[in-house]
Amino acid sequence: xxxxxxxxxxxxxxxxxxxxxxxxxxxxxxxxxxxxxxxxxxxxxxxxxxxxxxxxxxxxxxxxxxxxxxxxxxxxxxxxxxxxxxxxxxxxxxxxxxxxxxxxxxxxxxxxxxxxxxxxxxxxxxxxxxxxxxxxxxxxxxxxxxxxxxxxxxxxxxxxxxxxxxxxxxxxxxxxxxxxxxxxxxxxxxxxxxxxxxxxxxxxxxxxxxxxxxxxxxxxxxxxxxxxxxxxxxxxxxxxxxxxxxxxxxxxxxxxxxxxxxxxxxxxxxxxxxxxxxxxxxxxxxxxxxxxxxxxxxxxxxxxxxxxxxxxxxxxxxxxxxxxxxxxxxxxxxx
Amino acid sequence: xxxxxxxxxxxxxxxxxxxxxxxxxxxxxxxxxxxxxxxxxxxxxxxxxxxxxxxxxxxxxxxxxxxxxxxxxxxxxxxxxxxxxxxxxxxxxxxxxxxxxxxxxxxxxxxxxxxxxxxxxxxxxxxxxxxxxxxxxxxxxxxxxxxxxxxxxxxxxxxxxxxxxxxxxxxxxxxxxxxxxxxxxxxxxxxxxxxxxxxxxxxxxxxxxxxxxxxxxxxxxxxxxxxxxxxxxxxxxxxxxxxxxxxxxxxxxxxxxxxxxxxxxxxxxxxxxxxxxxxxxxxxxxxxxxxxxxxxxxxxxxxxxxxxxxxxxxxxxxxxxxxxxxxxxxxxxxx
Numbered sequence: 001x002x003x004x005x006x007x008x009x010x011x012x013x014x015x016x017x018x019x020x021x022x023x024x025x026x027x028x029x030x031x032x033x034x035x036x037x038x039x040x041x042x043x044x045x046x047x048x049x050x051x052x053x054x055x056x057x058x059x060x061x062x063x064x065x066x067x068x069x070x071x072x073x074x075x076x077x078x079x080x081x082x083x084x085x086x087x088x089x090x091x092x093x094x095x096x097x098x099x100x101x102x103x104x105x106x107x108x109x110x111x112x113x114x115x116x117x118x119x120x121x122x123x124x125x126x127x128x129x130x131x132x133x134x135x136x137x138x139x140x141x142x143x144x145x146x147x148x149x150x151x152x153x154x155x156x157x158x159x160x161x162x163x164x165x166x167x168x169x170x171x172x173x174x175x176x177x178x179x180x181x182x183x184x185x186x187x188x189x190x191x192x193x194x195x196x197x198x199x200x201x202x203x204x205x206x207x208x209x210x211x212x213x214x215x216x217x218x219x220x221x222x223x224x225x226x227x228x229x230x231x232x233x234x235x236x237x238x239x240x241x242x243x244x245x246x247x248x249x250x251x252x253x254x255x256x257x258x259x260x261x262x263x264x265x266x267x268x269x270x271x272x273x274x275x276x277x278x279x280x281x282x283x284x285x286x287x288x289x290x291x292x293x294x295x296x297x298x299x300x301x302x303x304x305x306x307x308x309x310x311x312x313x314x315x316x317x318x319x320x321x322x323x324x325x326x327x328x329x330x331x332x333x334x335x
Numbered sequence: 336x337x338x339x340x341x342x343x344x345x346x347x348x349x350x351x352x353x354x355x356x357x358x359x360x361x362x363x364x365x366x367x368x369x370x371x372x373x374x375x376x377x378x379x380x381x382x383x384x385x386x387x388x389x390x391x392x393x394x395x396x397x398x399x400x401x402x403x404x405x406x407x408x409x410x411x412x413x414x415x416x417x418x419x420x421x422x423x424x425x426x427x428x429x430x431x432x433x434x435x436x437x438x439x440x441x442x443x444x445x446x447x448x449x450x451x452x453x454x455x456x457x458x459x460x461x462x463x464x465x466x467x468x469x470x471x472x473x474x475x476x477x478x479x480x481x482x483x484x485x486x487x488x489x490x491x492x493x494x495x496x497x498x499x500x501x502x503x504x505x506x507x508x509x510x511x512x513x514x515x516x517x518x519x520x521x522x523x524x525x526x527x528x529x530x531x532x533x534x535x536x537x538x539x540x541x542x543x544x545x546x547x548x549x550x551x552x553x554x555x556x557x558x559x560x561x562x563x564x565x566x567x568x569x570x571x572x573x574x575x576x577x578x579x580x581x582x583x584x585x586x587x588x589x590x591x592x593x594x595x596x597x598x599x600x601x602x603x604x605x606x607x608x609x610x611x612x613x614x615x616x617x618x619x620x621x622x623x624x625x626x627x628x629x630x631x632x633x634x635x636x637x638x639x640x641x642x643x644x645x646x647x648x649x650x651x652x653x654x655x656x657x658x659x660x661x662x663x664x665x666x667x668x669x670x
Contacts, residue, residue, distance in 0.1 A: 184347035
């Protein structure tokens with residue numbers, strides 16, 4: 001089955017490029033409210049499920065035991081840009097658990113944010129694992145391992161107790177088996193499991209509502225959503241889509257990017273979750289689709305609509321600041 | 336018509352993403368030797384036709400009058416990474432025509448190469464129009480305008496004598512009309528015209544062979560090809576696909592990337608030109624397709640094949656250097 005075009009990229013009046021993919025909106029009872037394309041096909045959620053991967057951090061008692069702040073919990077759910085405050089916050093999480101940055105097994109990455117990468121160079125600093133976009137998640141894993149009283153070393157491996165807990169949480173939230181046949185290795189070296197797109201939407205409907213979840217899990221997810229809503233910068237970084245959308249909608253929208261054109265999100269007041277996968281892995285298109293879903297489903301004030309518009313139909317400007325084109329969601333997505 | 340999948344992106348054993356597109360190989364008589372997908376649909380070639388856009392630089396007599404070097408001619412055909420030598424070479428071209436960098440109308444761009452952008456910051460330098468990936472092409476336009484004895488200001492506009500010459504060269508080389516209805520504005524503010532993909536392959540068959548061209552134009556194109564083959568670094572930059580392929584194959588392959596997933600190329604010894612457009616604008620896929628075309632059509636020694644392999648099926652490694660996946664061309668492309 002060929003997935004439909006979800007986003008057109010226009011230059012002048014001409015369609016220059018186009019992005020295909022699948023999108024699904026589900027409620028916490030797994031009913032599909034909206035679907036385009038093949039929503040059964042297994043998709044690697046990558047970083048889009050970091051909030052779910054953070055469940056062992058809370059459920060192990062680590063977050064309370066080490067007194068993690070809301071900002072730190074938000075960072076545990078983030079793919080951050082590697083700005084100073086992100087790196088410092090990850091270091092603070094580790095320090096609270098009595099750990100050093102050397103424990104991080106995510107690898108060294110130049111800050112994902114181009115401006116942050118240049119700023120680091122400007123100050124003659126070299127990047128460390130703290131600048132890796134996943135350092136908050138990994139600091140969370142290390143806190144969890146510490147609270148679980150297991151060896152921290154090797155916490156990224158598939159059989160480590162932390163990753164076993166992560167997998168169990170993902171299986172319970174998505175209702176989909178996380179087997180070895182559909183396991184890959186993520187950019188930060190932890191396992192990632194491909195699951196049907198509709199299962200991701202279900203997981204995020206549950207994340208946003210707590211419906212059908214054990215009370216402690218529902219409370220943990222509500223705490224993570226509140227933490228992110230209060231600290232949008234921690235979720236991504238300066239000017240990033242996830243941060244801007246969270247700044248606008250706060251607790252009304254929880255969403256998260258994953259590499260290769262994935263978005264997962266919750267619209268708690270509607271009891272809905274959504275999941276997006278662009279076939280080609282394009283983040284720019286997955287952002288447009290996510291913004292279009294918000295515009296279609298969430299009741300919006302005029303200021304909300306105005307604030308959202310630059311994300312639904314982003315202008316493309318060139319090096320002289322001239323508008324040369326735009327991205328536009330397919331008619332099937334429009335509200 | 337739906338274009339076929341040209342490249343799969345694998346994570347572990349699972350297809351994570353896939354890229355569709357069209358590809359065509361033609362000879363200088365416009366016979367199609369190979370085609371996948373819709374090769375009639377108009378495509379913006381963007382920077383892939385910079386060598387053709389450099390024709391007025393040679394045909395106006397500017398290159399000779401100002402004594403431009405081979406390295407400078409190569410830069411005129413480039414989308415460079417903004418490394419020091421690129422910026423310095425663009426400045427030298429301008430100086431030879433008695434012009435200053437302030438004449439550049441391409442806009443200021445942080446170096447496209449991430450390492451070059453960080454290096455600039457490390458040295459506490461701010462980017463200028465010289466670092467714009469198009470500065471060599473623009474320096475060429477300014478040299479041409481100077482030799483043509485027309486006002487340099489506004490050389491990026493559609494009615495400027497230089498852009499009229501550029502359009503005429505593109506129309507003659509592609510055999511396709513370059514009308515206003517299919518005109519867009521490029522990243523560097525010059526006009527770009529959408530033409531059928533097969534017309535781009537024809538233009539590059541002519542570029543590589545001179546067949547059917549006026550002798551002076553054929554000589555100008557041969558001079559540009561020789562310049563690029565001798566200065567692969569100038570074409571792109573450290574580690575970039577265009578530079579690496581040119582280092583390996585020199586005058587046997589002339590190719591050039593264009594934004595939004597375009598490649599155009601020549602295989603002179605075979606009398607063939609090719610053009611690639613990935614529907615979704617993905618450069619990573621257009622590179623794989625171009626490498627696969629070289630592997631399929633060009634007679635290769637074993638060392639050639641070995642050198643080309645990392646570009647036909649590039650490994651994806653993560654921040655810890657672990658191979659987590661690969662890109663692979665579709666079977667229909669394989670040799």
